[in-house]
Amino acid sequence: MIYKKIAHQLRKEINSSKYAIGDQLPNEKELSSLFNASRMTVRKAINELINFQLISREWGRGTFIIAKDLNFGINQLKSFSEIMNDAHKGYINKVIEFSVTSNINAVVSNKLKLSEKDKVFYIRRIRYINNNPIMVEDSYMPYNLFKGLTVSDMENSKFNYIENICGIKIEGSYETSYAIIPDKEIRELLCLNIGRPILMSTTYSYDTNNQFINYAIIYRNSQEHIYEFHLKR
Amino acid sequence: MIYKKIAHQLRKEINSSKYAIGDQLPNEKELSSLFNASRMTVRKAINELINFQLISREWGRGTFIIAKDLNFGINQLKSFSEIMNDAHKGYINKVIEFSVTSNINAVVSNKLKLSEKDKVFYIRRIRYINNNPIMVEDSYMPYNLFKGLTVSDMENSKFNYIENICGIKIEGSYETSYAIIPDKEIRELLCLNIGRPILMSTTYSYDTNNQFINYAIIYRNSQEHIYEFHLKR
């Protein structure tokens, strides 16, 4: 799978300081010779990154960076639970949905490039501090890798389960954030007023073989200043 | 665009009596020689039809038909308004949303293979007979082809506008139906009880150059037996 490797490498470069948002990538022919691959293969890699909305192609003009992943790199990679423990704060993870399905929604399956047959865990958790809901997290995890996953694993720490129970090493993850107006369901789960914008993040984690481990969409109640914890640790 | 033509031709064959749902298509190499094209091109055509959920690929096994279009062929092609006029029934089209956007939802833009930049009309209409809502229709139409489109055009007849005002000849359309449980919004628009399943249809229309003209999602209040009108005309 050369195109996966190229996509991964290209993603790293896009996230590096070498490029800024709006910058143009080298054209497809140049990328071919840079990566020592045919143009068709490079195009497949580019399609992957378009799928993640990091770049966009404009016919006759070029390929441009429209977004970067945030918090890229393994140094910053800490789970919510790890951060919470560091901060000596009590918190609760509540699982409100736990299912295995092969009918995940089209947007998500597109991003993960899963075929229709592939089974995936879908878990929705709400995380509380002092009984205040501070985030809703939808996790998608490949069934094949985590067959023994239980609700109580998810009520403790997902990353602990992946790394210490399954022995899968998380190599890194990509994270992106957007400001959105939440739909009714999320709004009610986070006890928000109508029309209030919140921060939505997506996280995509991979292991040392660039294998997909976990995709999560996190709706943060930004009143809780989640990012402060990042700074404190 | 050879692959578009192959996709179109293949779609017709899938819809023909030659194949049944579940049947296997000829393998990619055979299709290449049948259509006199390279395998890569045939694969692109196949991808189009997978995108429309008509066929699915299974690695190492083959490519199989999972659905057929309904009402395929130009003979049956009549618009709601045409049918209504034939039946001498009074009816009202009410436009409740009319917008031009390039941010159409991912599922739809995937199906239409539009790039992010392409502007598209999005129009939601409710259609009434004797003040009873009988269907909600979401129409997506390429902006470039229908720049002069107005709300009142849509409150009359969409097909009249396309054919008689724009002079675009509709060559044919593909239609598929599903039974679904409507979401709250549709349920309220159609004045339905909670949990009641309805019929959802999608229609994709193209002109003589196989160019995309119109994509519509129709939620039918099936209590009104819309299909009876088909039979009456």
Place this chain on the structure above:
DNA sequence: GAGTGGTCTAGACCACATA
């Protein structure tokens, strides 16, 4: 092992955007 789809190459020509 036979049959199938998945990936990949090393070119080619076409269509669009911009100056």
Place this chain on the structure above:
DNA sequence: ATGTGGTCTAGACCACTCT
């Protein structure tokens, strides 16, 4: 006119499924 992405070819080898 130049540079860019869009499409296409005619092969090749690999990976999976089934018998």
